[in-house]
Amino acid sequence: MAPSSLELSTLGHRIRHHRTAHGYTLDELGGIVGVAGSQLSLIENGKREPKLSLLQAIAHATGTDVTDLLSAEPPNRRAALELELERAQASPVFRRMGVEPVRVTKTMSDETIESILGLHRELLRREREAIATPEEARRANTELRLRMRERGNYLGDIEKLAEKQLKAAGHVSGALTHRTVSIMASQLGFELLYVNDLPHSARSVTDLENGRIYLPPASIPGGHGLRSMALQAMAHRLLGHTPPTDYADFLQQRLEINYYAACCLMPETASVAFLTQAKKDRNLAVEDFRDAFGVTHEAAGMRMTNLLTEHFGIKLHFLRVDGTGAISRVYENDELPLPMDVTGAVEGQVVCRSFAARSAFGQQNRTTEHYQYTDTPAGTFWCSSQTGSTAEGEFSITVGVPFDDARWWRGRETQKRAASTCPDESCCRRPDSALTSRWEGKAWPSARVHMQMFTPLPRGAFPGVDDGEVYTFLERHAAR
Numbered sequence: 001m002a003p004s005s006l007e008l009s010t011l012g013h014r015i016r017h018h019r020t021a022h023g024y025t026l027d028e029l030g031g032i033v034g035v036a037g038s039q040l041s042l043i044e045n046g047k048r049e050p051k052l053s054l055l056q057a058i059a060h061a062t063g064t065d066v067t068d069l070l071s072a073e074p075p076n077r078r079a080a081l082e083l084e085l086e087r088a089q090a091s092p093v094f095r096r097m098g099v100e101p102v103r104v105t106k107t108m109s110d111e112t113i114e115s116i117l118g119l120h121r122e123l124l125r126r127e128r129e130a131i132a133t134p135e136e137a138r139r140a141n142t143e144l145r146l147r148m149r150e151r152g153n154y155l156g157d158i159e160k161l162a163e164k165q166l167k168a169a170g171h172v173s174g175a176l177t178h179r180t181v182s183i184m185a186s187q188l189g190f191e192l193l194y195v196n197d198l199p200h201s202a203r204s205v206t207d208l209e210n211g212r213i214y215l216p217p218a219s220i221p222g223g224h225g226l227r228s229m230a231l232q233a234m235a236h237r238l239l240g241h242t243p244p245t246d247y248a249d250f251l252q253q254r255l256e257i258n259y260y261a262a263c264c265l266m267p268e269t270a271s272v273a274f275l276t277q278a279k280k281d282r283n284l285a286v287e288d289f290r291d292a293f294g295v296t297h298e299a300a301g302m303r304m305t306n307l308l309t310e311h312f313g314i315k316l317h318f319l320r321v322d323g324t325g326a327i328s329r330v331y332e333n334d335e336l337p338l339p340m341d342v343t344g345a346v347e348g349q350v351v352c353r354s355f356a357a358r359s360a361f362g363q364q365n366r367t368t369e370h371y372q373y374t375d376t377p378a379g380t381f382w383c384s385s386q387t388g389s390t391a392e393g394e395f396s397i398t399v400g401v402p403f404d405d406a407r408w409w410r411g412r413e414t415q416k417r418a419a420s421t422c423p424d425e426s427c428c429r430r431p432d433s434a435l436t437s438r439w440e441g442k443a444w445p446s447a448r449v450h451m452q453m454f455t456p457l458p459r460g461a462f463p464g465v466d467d468g469e470v471y472t473f474l475e476r477h478a479a480r
């Protein structure tokens with residue numbers, strides 16, 4: 001392989017270093033080794049590759065050996081600075097800007113080079129910071145979803161860990177209480193503290209030095225989320241997480257802590273026993289599972305994706321979509337045709353108007369589940385949806401299975417049927433031609449801006465969190 005220009009530059013610097021150390025001029029050393037001084041200059045500047053015989057002659061004349069000349073180490077500080085500048089100016093990030101590179105001269109001071117290098121280092125740092133673009137984040141998210149799909153959304157090690165921790169805290173059956181969660185925390189050496197002044201960017205903060213987990217006030221509505229948050233905070237410790245190195249790592253950790261919390265709230269053994277009975281009675285229902293363990297509909301539906309394939313061989317899908325039909329959380333291993341962008345990402349994509357996930361919004365009775373069969377190009381699916389609303393608007397939670405597995409579920413007798421040919425655009429994306437010819441060019445809607453699905457990594461050690469805010473918060477509390 002031909003040496004890179006950088007390797008030739010390093011070699012040139014090393015030759016120059018040894019030549020000047022011996023007090024030779026270019027012409028003097030050239031005379032000894034049998035080449036013109038100008039030739040030697042080209043070699044020292046990394047512009048020409050020397051023959052091995054010439055290298056041997058130079059090594060001999062300067063009292064060193066060829067191995068030393070070929071070392072990748074810059075021979076001195078000045079050479080190191082010049083080489084780093086050369087490398088920085090050759091980088092695509094710099095070249096993209098179209099700025100003329102600086103030509104280093106002998107009279108240029110080290111300080112000047114240092115200052116230019118400082119700018120380059122900052123430029124690179126900013127570039128790296130911006131690297132988790134929404135698109136990259138979406139790719140990482142898609143890869144993770146596909147990996148989990150391969151394993152039926154099941155993580156056996158975390159299941160076992162959760163059962164062990166629950167047992168140690170004396171949990172027997174039923175819904176996990178706040179009290180048990182705090183015992184679990186204390187067994188890990190942590191005290192749970194509910195505070196009003198958590199940093200805006202953090203859901204919880206763990207003080208490793210003083211053994212405290214800070215959570216939002218216990219009195220907030222929907223407080224059952226607190227058990228989950230406390231469990232997730234503990235999970236980072238139990239699973240030996242270190243600060244994430246990139247967005248994919250961050251997502252993986254997020255998935256694992258969520259998984260751990262779900263395993264504690266709906267332990268595998270008890271959940272499988274419950275679901276086994278329901279399946280036997282042909283009465284599987286997300287709402288029953290939810291109520292038996294005192295969790296949210298979303299948590300119960302998602303938990304089914306962890307257990308139904310692994311323990312019952314049932315393939316299924318889970319969808320959380322907002323009022324506009326955009327997917328905010330999804331799992332699928334039953335081939336349900338989901339909308340997808342070019343990167344393969346499904347989050348943020350709008351599901352078919354005919355899906356139960358969307359038709360459920362039009363239902364009068366929203367307290368119970370809404371059942372529907374949907375014919376799609378990939379077969380018929382039976383789905384159960386429930387709607388809810390938050391400050392951000394409406395959403396629906398859907399769990400569904402292929403037609404053959406509908407027989408285990410309550411609501412299988414529904415007469416409601418719909419057909420979808422999505423992703424064919426004529427299904428529901430394109431207005432019909434009569435309406436188009438009536439209104440084309442005569443309408444001017446103003447678009448609602450969609451909530452950003454993924455934001456780039458902000459600066460700081462922990463993605464999504466303002467370190468300064470977190471540290472200030474910890475200072476304030478640790479003093480109490």
Ligand SMILES: [Zn+2]
Binds near residue numbers: 351352427428429
């Ligand atoms: Zn459609």
